[in-house]
Amino acid sequence: MRQEKLIALILQAVALSALAGLLLITVFIFKEGLPLILRTGLKDFFFSSDWEPDAGHFGIMSMIIGSLAVTLGAMLIGGTLGLGMAIVLTQFCPPKLASFLKPTIELLAGIPSVVYGFMGVVTLVPLIRSYLGGPGLSVLAASIVLGIMVLPTVTSISIDALKAVPRTYWEGSVALGATRWQTTHMLMLKAARSGIVAAIILGMGRALGETMAVIMVAGNALEIPGSVLDPVRTLTSNIALEMGYASGEHREALFAAGVTLFAVIMIFNTIALTFARRTIRQGRGQ
Amino acid sequence: MMPPEQNSPVIEVQNLTVTSYDRTILDGLSLPVYKNERLAIIGPSNSGKTTFLRCLNRLNDLQHSFKVSGTILLNGSNIFDPGADTAQLRRKVGMVYAVPVPLPWSIYENLVYGPRLAGVRDKNRLDELVETSLQSAFLWGEVKDRLHMPAKNLSGGQQQRLCLARVLALEPEVLILDEPCSALDPISTAKIEDALFELKSRLAIVLVTNNTKQAARASDRTAFFLMGKLIEMKETGRLFTNPSDKRTNDYLVGQFG
Amino acid sequence: MKRISPAITQLIAVGCLWTFTLLTLSILLFIIAYILIQGLPWLSWEFLSQAPESMGRRGGIFPMIVGTFMVAGLAVLIAAPIGIATAVYLTEYTREGKFTFIVRFGADCLAGIPSIIYGLFGFVFFAIALGMGLSVISGALTLTLMILPTIVRTAEEAIRAVPPAYREASYGLGSTRWQMVTRVVLPLALPGICTGIVLSLGRSISETAAVMLTAGSALRMPHSLSDSTRTLALHFYILSREGLSMDKAYATASVLILLILALNLFAYWLMRQVTRRNG
Numbered sequence A: 001m002r003q004e005k006l007i008a009l010i011l012q013a014v015a016l017s018a019l020a021g022l023l024l025i026t027v028f029i030f031k032e033g034l035p036l037i038l039r040t041g042l043k044d045f046f047f048s049s050d051w052e053p054d055a056g057h058f059g060i061m062s063m064i065i066g067s068l069a070v071t072l073g074a075m076l077i078g079g080t081l082g083l084g085m086a087i088v089l090t091q092f093c094p095p096k097l098a099s100f101l102k103p104t105i106e107l108l109a110g111i112p113s114v115v116y117g118f119m120g121v122v123t124l125v126p127l128i129r130s131y132l133g134g135p136g137l138s139v140l141a142a143s144i145v146l147g148i149m150v151l152p153t154v155t156s157i158s159i160d161a162l163k164a165v166p167r168t169y170w171e172g173s174v175a176l177g178a179t180r181w182q183t184t185h186m187l188m189l190k191a192a193r194s195g196i197v198a199a200i201i202l203g204m205g206r207a208l209g210e211t212m213a214v215i216m217v218a219g220n221a222l223e224i225p226g227s228v229l230d231p232v233r234t235l236t237s238n239i240a241l242e243m244g245y246a247s248g249e250h251r252e253a254l255f256a257a258g259v260t261l262f263a264v265i266m267i268f269n270t271i272a273l274t275f276a277r278r279t280i281r282q283g284r285g286q
Numbered sequence B: 001m002m003p004p005e006q007n008s009p010v011i012e013v014q015n016l017t018v019t020s021y022d023r024t025i026l027d028g029l030s031l032p033v034y035k036n037e038r039l040a041i042i043g044p045s046n047s048g049k050t051t052f053l054r055c056l057n058r059l060n061d062l063q064h065s066f067k068v069s070g071t072i073l074l075n076g077s078n079i080f081d082p083g084a085d086t087a088q089l090r091r092k093v094g095m096v097y098a099v100p101v102p103l104p105w106s107i108y109e110n111l112v113y114g115p116r117l118a119g120v121r122d123k124n125r126l127d128e129l130v131e132t133s134l135q136s137a138f139l140w141g142e143v144k145d146r147l148h149m150p151a152k153n154l155s156g157g158q159q160q161r162l163c164l165a166r167v168l169a170l171e172p173e174v175l176i177l178d179e180p181c182s183a184l185d186p187i188s189t190a191k192i193e194d195a196l197f198e199l200k201s202r203l204a205i206v207l208v209t210n211n212t213k214q215a216a217r218a219s220d221r222t223a224f225f226l227m228g229k230l231i232e233m234k235e236t237g238r239l240f241t242n243p244s245d246k247r248t249n250d251y252l253v254g255q256f257g
Numbered sequence C: 001m002k003r004i005s006p007a008i009t010q011l012i013a014v015g016c017l018w019t020f021t022l023l024t025l026s027i028l029l030f031i032i033a034y035i036l037i038q039g040l041p042w043l044s045w046e047f048l049s050q051a052p053e054s055m056g057r058r059g060g061i062f063p064m065i066v067g068t069f070m071v072a073g074l075a076v077l078i079a080a081p082i083g084i085a086t087a088v089y090l091t092e093y094t095r096e097g098k099f100t101f102i103v104r105f106g107a108d109c110l111a112g113i114p115s116i117i118y119g120l121f122g123f124v125f126f127a128i129a130l131g132m133g134l135s136v137i138s139g140a141l142t143l144t145l146m147i148l149p150t151i152v153r154t155a156e157e158a159i160r161a162v163p164p165a166y167r168e169a170s171y172g173l174g175s176t177r178w179q180m181v182t183r184v185v186l187p188l189a190l191p192g193i194c195t196g197i198v199l200s201l202g203r204s205i206s207e208t209a210a211v212m213l214t215a216g217s218a219l220r221m222p223h224s225l226s227d228s229t230r231t232l233a234l235h236f237y238i239l240s241r242e243g244l245s246m247d248k249a250y251a252t253a254s255v256l257i258l259l260i261l262a263l264n265l266f267a268y269w270l271m272r273q274v275t276r277r278n279g
Helices: A002-015 A017-040 A042-046 A061-091 A095-110 A113-131 A139-164 A167-175 A180-191 A193-209 A212-218 A235-243 A248-285 B049-056 B086-092 B107-117 B123-136 B156-168 B186-199 B212-217 B236-241 B246-252 C006-042 C045-049 C062-093 C098-112 C115-129 C136-160 C164-172 C177-206 C209-214 C232-241 C246-278
Strands: B009-020 B023-034 B038-042 B066-074 B093-096 B174-178 B204-208 B221-226 B229-235
Touching: A002 A017, A002 C062, A002 C177, A017 A042, A017 A248, A017 C062, A017 C098, A017 C115, A017 C136, A061 A095, A061 A139, A061 A180, A061 A193, A061 A212, A061 A235, A061 A248, A061 C006, A095 A139, A095 C006, A095 C177, A095 C246, A113 A139, A113 A212, A113 C006, A113 C232, A113 C246, A139 A193, A139 A212, A139 C006, A167 A180, A180 A193, A180 C006, A193 A235, A193 A248, A193 C098, A193 C115, A212 A235, A212 C232, A235 A248, A235 C115, A235 C209, A248 C098, A248 C115, B009 B049, B023 B049, B023 B066, B023 B204, B023 B229, B038 B049, B038 B212, B049 B066, B049 B093, B049 B174, B049 B204, B086 B093, B086 C164, B093 B156, B107 B123, B107 B156, B107 C177, B123 B156, B123 B186, B156 B174, B156 B186, B174 B186, B186 B204, B186 B212, B212 B236, B221 B236, B221 B246, B229 B236, B229 B246, C006 C246, C045 C062, C045 C246, C062 C098, C062 C136, C062 C177, C062 C232, C098 C136, C115 C136, C115 C209, C136 C177, C136 C209, C164 C177, C177 C232, C177 C246, C209 C232, C232 C246
Parallel strands: B038 B204, B038 B221, B093 B174, B174 B204
Antiparallel strands: B009 B023, B009 B066, B221 B229
8 A cells, every 4th residue: 555655656756747847948948048138128129120149239020020920921821731631631531541641641740840941942942033033042931841840730630629529510510401511611610619729829839939941941031021032030040040159148149039939839838728628628518 | 054144244334325426325324244145236226236336345436526434344344444455355355347348368367367466476376266266157168278368259248257257266255246247148147147156155245236036036135225225135035025115115016227 | 693502612622622631742742752762872881881071071870870869769768757657647646637737738838849949948957057068868858858748648648548447347356556557557558658659759850959959969979978969860951051962961861751751650550559459
């Protein structure tokens, strides 16, 4: 009996390690980055595009805009494709085929981001350069590459949400004479709405946080892009590009950019988890 | 054989009450179980029969909403004592479930699982336990040449006798069965009932059943439960021919349940 | 305007959706085929077994293969027991309540943190604060945190898939909770748990940003856990980014792709074992 209690205690302690990791990450990122944000001032840090680490200027606005631009573009592409694929796999596809397609989506998620970035550089960037103009390395190229990269996240969470809708809903609707498509867009998508929102938000988090692929295809210019064909630098690529040689205040500033990214993503996660949980509760309520 | 009442009871249930949230499932139950008897418990569904049985080996501990009060004495010591060892208790009070659940291993592995947990390591001793328990469950002849076959390949009736044998391999003092034949055909049912008849010379048996005919056939005493209360308990023949409570009579003639 | 009939709408919509799906699949196929076609001709035993020369322009990738497996393997080795123990605690030892909510929330948040943040954290915490420097162990510990949520989640799912009746049967035969977990539940959940572990190994091998900031980019062979190393993914990034050698870059990429393909196929096969047994 005493041995059993001991085992339970040990397991409980181990179960806390994920939480401990999260706390450690939060504490250390904030400890390294927050002082600089406060020193620079919120206005000069967030609302200035003047990033000259050697001169002590740490404005990250152009990178924030860069991150937002590629994330938005990625969601337009990855969100549409991902949700479309989830609908096909759950509503319009023989189960046998679906059980084959799902692992391929996992494979898509497993390909290293550097490979995606590289493929963007050797195939997409030249195409954009010769047909649409500009340097090729651009918001558009980054959006397309990121769109493909977030697709598995969007798809698999949307699939879970669509599967959580009680089968009886579907049967009820089809029995009333609705076509499968009418049932899908008028009923299934509405019933699974919360989960799909969660999928999109988590996808956005992925896109916002992706680093290596973006470095390779976005061009990394330190300016606010005027069009989708202009090059941009995102928060993440800035960190990865400059961490190698940064020191002192400069390094702190990179951590400060990390704090910004971390905070935004944690907000995204919390929203997405709230939505996801709502879906589960709805599903259970039936 | 001595009439069971003249033995001292193996199990003595005193004022057992079980509640879940606001619902009372068992209400102040008291009854003894004697060695060398087969006690049948009958009653309509939701009368608390299964809950009662699962109190005897504390399987209800897994139900977090259940609050249990009262005492159950097994050989004089309370099984609800804070220091009581539930694993040890479940070896002494072996249970057979309504639906046979062979673990996804071979027949042999199913049988030696319990003894191994109890610390039996000797191969010869394990083999001996396998043979005697299978014989007691009337299954030895059917499976002795294929002990290492997956238990899932057995028929439903054989699976239930395997589950019985698996419990007997623990050499329990009390055998509790929760509607063990509800999913079985008449021939398999008869085999289980025959086994129980043989087994009562060694241990005490508590049999919960929805089938009053089975209670009449295969028990020495019968208790009638209704809505968590013990209405009446006496020798099986007398209970069936001459019930003293009107509610017992109503149940037996099919007024409810 | 005449209303379009539902049947036609359906045809158009489903047509579009299938186009999306086929487009995605062809992209996947294109990436794999492109890398393999460009890279396989340059693959050779020498390439796999030799050290790189002049920054990777010539020679092979053997130290990177070793480094990759050291970092990723160690990460999985540490994360797997922690993840499985967490899953066992959440499913078998406690009820749904505040504690499980908080632990799950923590794991879900960890899962959403971008790899570059892991890199920053690993750099200040493991490499600097704990004095491990840019090393195999810093990289591995950083990846451990990164893959922990996946392992917890998949292990939880696999454990929940074990029929509850087996648990009762085991208790009924006098097992303690721990005996029930180790002898009945975990063996049955093993294929599912392994699927999660294999996929996590794949993710660790693919990861670039986090290992770049924690394990460094040394070209030499790592001889101990405190040596810096360069993983395959990072080597590929540096080769292609700095234009050192496209041939070597393609060859490295095809090694990566083959590894990921093999791991995913293995995970798929394991999953099939589970469905077959439960079905």
